[in-house]
Amino acid sequence: MKQTQRFSIILLSIVGLLSLGTDRLLSYAQGVGQDSVLFFTSFESETDTSGWQGVSTSQFRTDAPLNGGAQSLFISGGCVIPHASYAISALENDSYLILRCWGKNLGIGGSVTLGLASQWPEGLHITIEDSVWTEYTSSDTLFCPKGEGLLLALFAGGIVPSAMEVDLIEIHVVRIVVEVENDVPTAGHFELLQNYPNPFNPQTTIEFFLPRSEVVTLKIFNVLGNEVTTLASERMASGLHAQRWEATGYPSGVYFCRLQAGDLIQTKRMLLLR
Numbered sequence: 001m002k003q004t005q006r007f008s009i010i011l012l013s014i015v016g017l018l019s020l021g022t023d024r025l026l027s028y029a030q031g032v033g034q035d036s037v038l039f040f041t042s043f044e045s046e047t048d049t050s051g052w053q054g055v056s057t058s059q060f061r062t063d064a065p066l067n068g069g070a071q072s073l074f075i076s077g078g079c080v081i082p083h084a085s086y087a088i089s090a091l092e093n094d095s096y097l098i099l100r101c102w103g104k105n106l107g108i109g110g111s112v113t114l115g116l117a118s119q120w121p122e123g124l125h126i127t128i129e130d131s132v133w134t135e136y137t138s139s140d141t142l143f144c145p146k147g148e149g150l151l152l153a154l155f156a157g158g159i160v161p162s163a164m165e166v167d168l169i170e171i172h173v174v175r176i177v178v179e180v181e182n183d184v185p186t187a188g189h190f191e192l193l194q195n196y197p198n199p200f201n202p203q204t205t206i207e208f209f210l211p212r213s214e215v216v217t218l219k220i221f222n223v224l225g226n227e228v229t230t231l232a233s234e235r236m237a238s239g240l241h242a243q244r245w246e247a248t249g250y251p252s253g254v255y256f257c258r259l260q261a262g263d264l265i266q267t268k269r270m271l272l273l274r
């Protein structure tokens with residue numbers, strides 16, 4: 001008889017840093033640690049308005065915070081419906097998000113809101129209240145279940161119209177929740193051992209013990225749950241086995257090795273640090 005244990009591993013995702021294109025953007029991302037950027041706009045070009053509802057380049061102003069480029073977005077009027085909004089498609093994993101932006105209040109202020117499409121307008125709310133350019137970071141995180149869409153919205157004022165400028169709006173994935181299903185045998189000594197060295201760069205060794213001959217599959221997955229490589233897929237004799245993973249060419253970050261032997265599965269977390 002086997003017992004199924006489910007557990008969650010909360011971990012930092014650092015894959016997104018590698019996709020940032022310039023030193024300027026990188027410096028902002030590093031400000032909140034090693035995480036990934038789900039959404040970024042600095043309102044510097046026509047392309048920064050694509051996907052936005054209610055935003056046009058005529059709203060660009062030559063006025064932006066330090067390192068925010070030359071332009072920012074001016075919005076005015078305002079009511080209880082968003083002045084501008086952006087829909088973000090569903091995420092592949094349960095994720096915790098934070099919201100960052102720069103803002104400048106030109107009236108009674110406004111807000112930048114990030115919420116789940118299904119629970120709008122609950123979510124993260126940043127109030128733009130200072131009359132000089134100020135960097136804002138949400139004090140809380142937003143849990144976004146996988147498969148949920150997100151909505152980002154800008155409000156100028158509330159019931160009373162107002163005006164504000166915003167720039168450098170970013171959504172960071174600060175944590176990804178990966179659920180691993182782990183079947184633990186109650187008899188025998190089937191065991192996947194922790195890889196060594198760990199953290200590693202770029203080679204590591206993964207050992208496992210088979211109490212009897214089994215068809216074995218040993219695979220590596222990234223934090224998004226995508227398969228990276230297959231290290232073994234064959235029938236193996238009983239006893240201790242070792243497989244080496246050469247991770248040259250893969251980005252730094254958390255990986256999982258998953259061993260399946262017959263109908264038994266075990267998973268270990270590994271950290272590649274360059």
Ligand SMILES: [Ca+2]
Binds near residue numbers: 043044064070168
């Ligand atoms: Ca800008």
